[in-house]
Amino acid sequence: MKKVLKPIVTLLGILVAFTSCNNDSKSNAGALSSSAAEKVYVKPGDHDEFYAFISGGFSGQLSVYGLPSGRLFKVIPVFSQDAEKAWGYNEETKPMLNTSHGFIPWDDAHHPDISQTNGEIDGRWVFINGNNTPRIAKIDLSTFETTEIIEVPNSAGNHSSSFVTENTEYVVAGTRFSIPIPQKDMPIKDYKGNFKGALTFISVEPEHGHMDIKFQLIMPGFDYDLSHPGRGKSHGWFFFTTYNSEEANTLLEVNASQNDKDFIAAVNWKKIEEYVNNGGGTMMPSKYAHNVYDESTHSATSTIKEEVLTVNPLDVPGAVYLLPTPKSPHGCDVDPSGEYIVGNGKLSANLTVHSFTKMLDAIENKKFAGDAYGIPIINFEDVLAGVVEQPGLGPLHTEFDGKGNAYTTFFISSEVVKWKLETWEVVDRQPCYYSVGHLMIPGGNSQKPWGKYVLAMNKITKDRYLPTGPEVTQSAQLYDISGDKMELLLDFPTIGEPHYAAGCPADLIKPRSKKIFKLEENNHPYATKSEADTKVVRDGNTVHVYMTMIRSHFSPDNIEGIKVGDEVYFHVTNLEQDYDVPHGVSMIGANTSELLIMPGQTETFKWEPKQVGVWPFYCTDFCSALHQEMQGYVRVSAANANTPLRWSLGEDIE
Amino acid sequence: MKTTLKLMTILLTAILMNCGGKEEKKKEGFSYEKKETTVKKEVKKDATIPASKQVDLTNKGIGPIKSLSLPESIDETMAAHGADVYKKMCTACHRPNKKFIGPAPAGILERRSPEWIMNMILNPDEMTQKDPLAKALLMEFNGSPMANQNLPEEDARAVLEYFRTLK
Numbered sequence: 033m034k035k036v037l038k039p040i041v042t043l044l045g046i047l048v049a050f051t052s053c054n055n056d057s058k059s060n061a062g063a064l065s066s067s068a069a070e071k072v073y074v075k076p077g078d079h080d081e082f083y084a085f086i087s088g089g090f091s092g093q094l095s096v097y098g099l100p101s102g103r104l105f106k107v108i109p110v111f112s113q114d115a116e117k118a119w120g121y122n123e124e125t126k127p128m129l130n131t132s133h134g135f136i137p138w139d140d141a142h143h144p145d146i147s148q149t150n151g152e153i154d155g156r157w158v159f160i161n162g163n164n165t166p167r168i169a170k171i172d173l174s175t176f177e178t179t180e181i182i183e184v185p186n187s188a189g190n191h192s193s194s195f196v197t198e199n200t201e202y203v204v205a206g207t208r209f210s211i212p213i214p215q216k217d218m219p220i221k222d223y224k225g226n227f228k229g230a231l232t233f234i235s236v237e238p239e240h241g242h243m244d245i246k247f248q249l250i251m252p253g254f255d256y257d258l259s260h261p262g263r264g265k266s267h268g269w270f271f272f273t274t275y276n277s278e279e280a281n282t283l284l285e286v287n288a289s290q291n292d293k294d295f296i297a298a299v300n301w302k303k304i305e306e307y308v309n310n311g312g313g314t315m316m317p318s319k320y321a322h323n324v325y326d327e328s329t330h331s332a333t334s335t336i337k338e339e340v341l342t343v344n345p346l347d348v349p350g351a352v353y354l355l356p357t358p359k360s361p362h363g364c365d366v367d368p369s370g371e372y373i374v375g376n377g378k379l380s381a382n383l384t385v386h387s388f389t390k391m392l393d394a395i396e397n398k399k400f401a402g403d404a405y406g407i408p409i410i411n412f413e414d415v416l417a418g419v420v421e422q423p424g425l426g427p428l429h430t431e432f433d434g435k436g437n438a439y440t441t442f443f444i445s446s447e448v449v450k451w452k453l454e455t456w457e458v459v460d461r462q463p464c465y466y467s468v469g470h471l472m473i474p475g476g477n478s479q480k481p482w483g484k485y486v487l488a489m490n491k492i493t494k495d496r497y498l499p500t501g502p503e504v505t506q507s508a509q510l511y512d513i514s515g516d517k518m519e520l521l522l523d524f525p526t527i528g529e530p531h532y533a534a535g536c537p538a539d540l541i542k543p544r545s546k547k548i549f550k551l552e553e554n555n556h557p558y559a560t561k562s563e564a565d566t567k568v569v570r571d572g573n574t575v576h577v578y579m580t581m582i583r584s585h586f587s588p589d590n591i592e593g594i595k596v597g598d599e600v601y602f603h604v605t606n607l608e609q610d611y612d613v614p615h616g617v618s619m620i621g622a623n624t625s626e627l628l629i630m631p632g633q634t635e636t637f638k639w640e641p642k643q644v645g646v647w648p649f650y651c652t653d654f655c656s657a658l659h660q661e662m663q664g665y666v667r668v669s670a671a672n673a674n675t676p677l678r679w680s681l682g683e684d685i686e
Numbered sequence: 687m688k689t690t691l692k693l694m695t696i697l698l699t700a701i702l703m704n705c706g707g708k709e710e711k712k713k714e715g716f717s718y719e720k721k722e723t724t725v726k727k728e729v730k731k732d733a734t735i736p737a738s739k740q741v742d743l744t745n746k747g748i749g750p751i752k753s754l755s756l757p758e759s760i761d762e763t764m765a766a767h768g769a770d771v772y773k774k775m776c777t778a779c780h781r782p783n784k785k786f787i788g789p790a791p792a793g794i795l796e797r798r799s800p801e802w803i804m805n806m807i808l809n810p811d812e813m814t815q816k817d818p819l820a821k822a823l824l825m826e827f828n829g830s831p832m833a834n835q836n837l838p839e840e841d842a843r844a845v846l847e848y849f850r851t852l853k
Binding site for chain 2 (some may be wrong): 548551552561562563564580582583584585587607608609610613656657658682
């Protein structure tokens with residue numbers, strides 16, 4: 033009897049095992065790749081769950097991707113001219129790229145950060161820093177366009193930027209390279225003790241987001257690499273990693289790696305704000321540009337400011353402390369609770385985590401190890417919360433999932449490592465392909481991350497994609513972090529260098545995305561709101577063409593009386609009031625880009641005709657079945673000709 | 687002799703006049719299957735009547751307007767507002783009394799129901815895809831799309847009132 037039972041039981045067991053496998057289609061038994069594909073497949077017509085704003089690094093721009101699909105939706109021009117969208121080419125946006133050094137058509141765009149309210153991402157604006165000619169830009173997420181750029185004086189290699197406090201009170205801009213402040217002609221070798229590093233706090237007006245430099249903290253001449261604000265309990269503080277506390281000015285790869293520990297500078301900005309509001313600080317003459325794009329006039333203006341308020345940390349006791357951190361730390365990351373400050377010491381074997389609570393206690397009880405130029409250095413042991421022992425090589429940046437886990441990228445060992453806050457134990461690791469830099473969890477710099485995905489951004493791809501000559505794409509990799517183990521779901525190519533990213537659920541942004549600009553709200557000084565108002569006006573050698581466009585004609589489309597040597601401004605208004613009907617326009621021989629004009633918007637390009645003839649212009653953005661018919665002619669006569677100025681549509685010029 | 691000279695002079699001057707003068711006359715190009723621009727007054731069969739001339743007062747079109755009855759007299763205030771909206775939003779493609787990019791609205795209420803007119807203004811994309819008259823009009827006007835200018839319903843109604851004033 034027993035002998036008969038055994039095989040039956042075994043058989044039954046096997047059957048149960050098989051049927052349970054078959055019933056559970058979500059099982060991870062085999063077919064991992066297909067389940068990964070399902071997780072990133074957004075079917076045609078469906079929308080992605082998250083927006084990811086990935087900086088383009090040396091491209092100077094900000095790209096907009098969807099997650100989990102990895103699809104690219106838009107490249108928002110920020111610091112670099114973009115002929116596709118006439119950014120920095122049309123008359124309206126040229127002022128956006130103005131600086132105290134004149135017009136600069138490029139920058140190095142690094143760290144996007146999304147605005148916050150009450151410590152949570154609110155999806156209103158993205159801020160991003162220009163490294164090279166220090167600037168902070170603001171992108172409005174109702175139009176996905178750059179609407180403000182402020183230059184940062186007394187700064188160089190504006191890198192510990194552009195992170196926002198938890199109510200977007202400030203966006204911070206720290207200098208990576210210290211310089212003479214104010215600038216002067218002096219020997220480079222006299223760097224030590226003479227060069228300074230400025231940490232700039234830019235206030236953000238709550239309603240419209242207008243930026244203004246509130247104060248600059250003039251710090252010792254270290255390199256201020258990255259930063260993050262305190263939150264929750266530590267709201268009111270800001271933390272900056274430093275390297276080159278050696279103050280070397282040559283061969284930094286050796287000379288700036290001498291000290292076993294550099295510092296995280298802890299700045300009590302609320303204390304400094306109070307000091308400044310009560311009349312503290314010193315006004316310093318300093319030129320910097322402030323460029324603002326006005327949505328109602330569809331135009332930007334650039335103002336050169338003349339002075340900036342500087343603060344000496346020694347004048348505000350209790351405002352700045354230094355936390356020793358091994359070694360040449362890069363990322364400076366604060367967990368969602370605001371208690372833990374992670375120093376990603378790129379030359380250290382371990383990850384160092386400081387405790388905000390212990391820091392306050394050490395300050396109160398003066399547990400200091402000395403000072404640097406008068407700024408107190410807190411005892412390392414008295415601020416240390418814990419150490420993640422030998423998690424990998426070259427720790428760079430840590431993000432948090434809001435469930436007690438931290439995720440750190442390791443550049444040299446090319447991996448993402450998951451570890452637990454408070455126990456400091458490593459629980460998982462996944463390789464990156466290759467040389468990962470920063471990573472992003474949606475809602476990363478906030479009290480409330482959405483710990484579903486982590487996006488790792490790689491500097492090098494080697495053999496991962498089809499080759500494209502010596503320069504190959506850089507990439508991002510998406511991991512599912514909803515379970516105990518990270519699962520690699522997707523690799524996708526990116527624009528430029530995907531240096532850093534910020535992300536949030538699409539629903540925070542999608543409903544507020546603008547569809548058209550209302551014609552009646554267009555206050556551009558050269559707007560033409562109906563075809564009846566189109567005209568051509570001569571003023572000496574300057575000619576203004578007031579032109580309109582609608583599917584599928586320009587008005588006027590025949591113009592005569594233009595002469596060689598004229599400066600002709602085409603002010604073109606798109607009369608459409610329907611979603612997704614932009615028009616373009618370009619003119620043969622114009623030394624500029626096309627215009628790409630949204631419904632209800634006016635843009636201007638300048639044309640200086642150099643040759644007699646009849647020259648065509650046409651619509652560059654396929655707009656209707658009659659797009660090919662959307663064209664016109666300008667007759668150019670000799671400089672001394674007396675061809676009368678005339679224009680028409682639909683009838684010949686007689 | 688004298689007469690021959692005179693004649694020669696006249697001829698020469700005529701030739702010179704023709705050749706001289708910098709203004710070149712517009713060359714008439716060739717014509718190949720060009721559409722007749724003059725409307726023939728013969729009565730045609732229904733199938734050949736262009737959509738812009740066809741009368742259909744029962745079709746209400748497709749869109750938000752399901753039923754609309756017009757009062758006897760024209761509301762002059764509303765019509766004036768409609769004229770203003772029309773000038774701003776419609777004249778890029780329409781002239782009141784003549785064919786332009788699109789058809790002229792004069793007399794449209796003798797050809798179309800008020801609901802059809804409103805739906806054409808408020809819902810042109812769907813109308814030109816699904817409504818047989820609107821589809822035919824799109825073809826008649828060379829595929830030039832009726833643009834959705836996103837008028838509020840109230841403004842579209844005012845434009846309709848303005849159309850009633852057009853003779």
